[in-house]
Amino acid sequence: MERKTPLIMTILRLYIAIVFIQSLFFKFNGAPESIYIFTTLKDWSGIALFEPQGRLAVGSAELIASLLLFIPSTQFFGAALATGIMTGAIFFHLFTPLGIEVFDDGGALFAMACGIWIAGWILMGFYREQLTKLIERS
Numbered sequence: 001m002e003r004k005t006p007l008i009m010t011i012l013r014l015y016i017a018i019v020f021i022q023s024l025f026f027k028f029n030g031a032p033e034s035i036y037i038f039t040t041l042k043d044w045s046g047i048a049l050f051e052p053q054g055r056l057a058v059g060s061a062e063l064i065a066s067l068l069l070f071i072p073s074t075q076f077f078g079a080a081l082a083t084g085i086m087t088g089a090i091f092f093h094l095f096t097p098l099g100i101e102v103f104d105d106g107g108a109l110f111a112m113a114c115g116i117w118i119a120g121w122i123l124m125g126f127y128r129e130q131l132t133k134l135i136e137r138s
Contacts, residue, residue: 005126009123009126009127012123013075013123015116016066016078016079016082016116016119016123017066017069017070019112020065020066021062023059023062024062024063027055027056027058027059027062030052032103033102033103034055035052035055037055038051038054038055039051040096040098041054041096041098042054044098061081062082064078065078065085066082069123075123075127076123076124076127076128076131079119079121079123079124079127080120080124082120083116083117086114086116089109089110089113090110090113090117093113
């Protein structure tokens with residue numbers, strides 16, 4: 001099992017990074033789906049910063065999380081950032097007019113958010129010694 005563990009962790013890191021990086025095109029180029037999502041949140045919350053600033057900030061955070069997942073000393077923090085981002089995504093899907101199904105996607109965005117959230121928690125557990133080392137240094 002020990003030999004399989006690093007492979008599983010690599011697959012989880014790749015899953016998160018691939019989903020995040022492929023979504024950057026949509027967020028950074030203002031694809032109609034992304035604009036719809038963040039405009040819906042803007043209209044629901046009354047917070048004008050959701051679109052476009054929120055869309056660009058989320059995309060930037062996803063890019064940073066993806067990079068952190070592949071730097072050996074920051075993998076815990078990449079997983080934590082990914083989990084935090086997806087906690088927000090899951091919340092907005094469940095508790096706002098956005099809903100689980102967006103743009104007739106059959107719930108694919110929501111399912112990917114849940115998958116990343118689970119993968120992030122697994123990775124945080126596996127790489128928790130990185131957080132412990134940081135705390136011990138302070």
